[in-house]
Amino acid sequence: MSIESIVQSTRIVLASRPDGAPTTENFRLEAVNLPELTEGQVLIRIIYLSLDPYMRGRMSAAESYAEPVEIGEVMVGGTVGQVVESRHPGFESGDYVLAYAGWQSHAVVVGDQLQKLDPAAAPLSTALGVLGMPGFTAYSGLLKIGQPKEGETVVVAAASGPVGSAVGQIAKLKGARAVGIAGGPEKCAYLLDELGFDAAIDHRAPDFGEQLRAAVPDGIDVYFENVGGAVAAAVLPLLNEYARVPVCGLIAHYNDATAPEGPDRLPEFLSRVLVKSLTIRGFIMAEFVGEMYTDFLRDVSGWIRDGRFAYREDFVDGIENAPTAFIGLLEGRNFGKMLVRVAEES
Structure with a gap:
């Protein structure tokens, strides 16, 4: 990269901790x-940036x-980009790649950390969603920890999101009954009409608890946890003996600045774990990559x-709009996998 061809990157950094x-x-x-590039590095222009709850x-x-992320550092995140210049033997200008390049328009990355993408095989954006981290999170967490069996009832929170929607569909493909919990009539209709869930419950409904109980007359065998809070509280009494609970996220608590008000519910929770012989397992999808990723893609x-x-x-279009979109994601304003279109595909 010569002085005449210096590339400027527009980026979003963490200015202060919330x-x-x-x-x-x-x-x-x-x-x-x-x-300037050194041996083994690649310059990429970012096309898509993934926004995900874990970033909070x-x-x-x-x-x-x-x-x-340290103050002043670029916000982290998965990206799909295109190679502009390469000093790595495995990549050349024009290649599309999956990278963990963060909230910026261009990045210099180590070539060994990139995964080449075939734009003819699937839309490039799916590498950040259904065929990427969210999809694999759903696949690995449900099948490895939840282990749904034919005829069982699987309940998933945040069911219209990229993880929850995949969980419900995989449960159905494995012969289980899928019940989704989402926010608002539009999202619930999407679960039923487009994704084929057996039931959809609006957690904003005043009688949410009663609706959930009616939707699971035989109890809950697998609860895929993405939310916590009032949703988890309504689910807990309905878990069957030997129910499995993969804990993927707790988005209802990510913005908590103080301990929750009210009585200490931990003894009640642990008592139910004991009495019902529940399996509750937190997980990070990276631990299953070696044994399950190939099967997931297939x-x-x-x-x-x-x-x-x-x-x-x-x-949402434009790297400058990533903060507002991310805040909306945490508030449940997105509908589907949240992506920032940083640049157009060539």
Whole structure:
């Protein structure tokens, strides 16, 4: 890269750590000149940026399964990009790649950390959604931990999102009954009419608990946890003996700044775990990549090709709009996999 061809990247960095719900003031838009490539590196222009709930945890300095983003650093995130220049033998200009490049328009990355994508095999955006981390999270968590059996009842929270929608569809393909919990009539209709769920419950309904109980007359055998809060509280009494609970996320609590009000519910929770012999297992999808990722790509891509698996994407245009879109994601305003279209595909 010569001085005449210096590439400038527009990026979003963490300006401050949020206290409670993030605001746009916690982010800062800036432009930087990228360094010249060294051997083994690749310059990519970002086309799609994935926005996911886990990013809220990266904004906090609290203990977690991954290191937090430091103040002034680029916000982390999965991306699909196109190679502009390469000093890695495995990539050349024009290649499409999957990278963990974060919230920016261009990035210099180590070529060994990239995965080449075939734009003819599937839409590029699906590498960040149904054929990417969210899809694999659903596939691995449900099949490895939930282990649904034919005729059992699977309940999934945040069911219209990229993980929850995949969980319900995989449960159906495995012969189970799928009950989805979502926010609002439109999302519930989507679960029933487009994804083929057996029942859909609006968690905003005043009689949510009664509706949920009526939808699972034989109890719940698998509960795929994405939310926590009032949804989890309604589900807990309905879990059957030996029920399995894969814990993927707790989005209802990500913005908590203080301990919840009310009585200590931990003794009641542990008592039910004991009495019902429940299996509750938190997981990070990366732990299953080695044993399940190949099967995941084969199965889900095949189901999509056969018309047995649907997905929905929610796009916002422009890297500068990523903070507002992310805040909306945490508030449940997205409908489907949340993606930022940073640039057009060539």
